[in-house]
Amino acid sequence: QVQLVESGGGLVQPGGSLKLSCAASTRTFTSYAMGWFRQAPGKERQFVAAISWGGGSRNYADSVKGRFTISRDNAKNTVYLQMNSLKPEDTAVYYCAADRSYGSTYSSDYAYWGQGTQVTVSS
Numbered sequence: 001q002v003q004l005v006e007s008g009g010g011l012v013q014p015g016g017s018l019k020l021s022c023a024a025s026t027r028t029f030t031s032y033a034m035g036w037f038r039q040a041p042g043k044e045r046q047f048v049a050a051i052s053w054g055g056g057s058r059n060y061a062d063s064v065k066g067r068f069t070i071s072r073d074n075a076k077n078t079v080y081l082q083m084n085s086l087k088p089e090d091t092a093v094y095y096c097a098a099d100r101s102y103g104s105t106y107s108s109d110y111a112y113w114g115q116g117t118q119v120t121v122s123s
Contacts, residue, residue, distance in 0.1 A: 001026075002026045002098050002111075002112040003024070003025040003112075004023070004025075004112055004114035005022065005115070006020060006021065006096045006114045006115065006116060006117040007020070007117060008020040009118045009119045011122065012086055012119070012120070012121055013121070013122070014086060014087060015085060016086050016121070018083045018086065019080060019081070019082045019083070020080065020081040020094055020117060021078055021080055022036075022081075023076075023077060026077065029074055029077040030074050031100060032099060032100060032112075033098070033099055033101060034050065034051050034079040034096065034098055035048075035049065035050040036079075036094060036096060037094070037097060038092035038119075039092055039095070039116075040091060046061070046092075047061050047105035047107070048060070048061050048064055048081070048094070049064065049069075049081060050103070051070045051071065051079065053102065054074070055071065057102065058070055059103065064083075064090075067086075068081060068082065068083050069084075079096060088122060090119060091121050091122070093116040093117065094116060094119050096114040097110035097112060097114070098110065099111045
């Protein structure tokens, strides 16, 4: 069982930056690939980024490539999402997810989820 707790969301102006964190409670953090998803009101949950167990492989949605960076610190059992050049369309609840497999962009393939953190991009 893995418990995930996101933090770092908030209100930011267009063009600004935020860094989300997701702390995992597990003794085997390196056994899990990690992902970030987001869900805007009235829309389906959408893949944002994923990172492999050791951090050597990363994958991004086209909509965030070049603006967002996923990283992990295995010593701290934490995964991060650095978000730069934020746009109003990035407004959503952002969720952290974990699974033993890496590479999927489908939310149904992830076994564990956090409660989400709200990101609002508005002037």
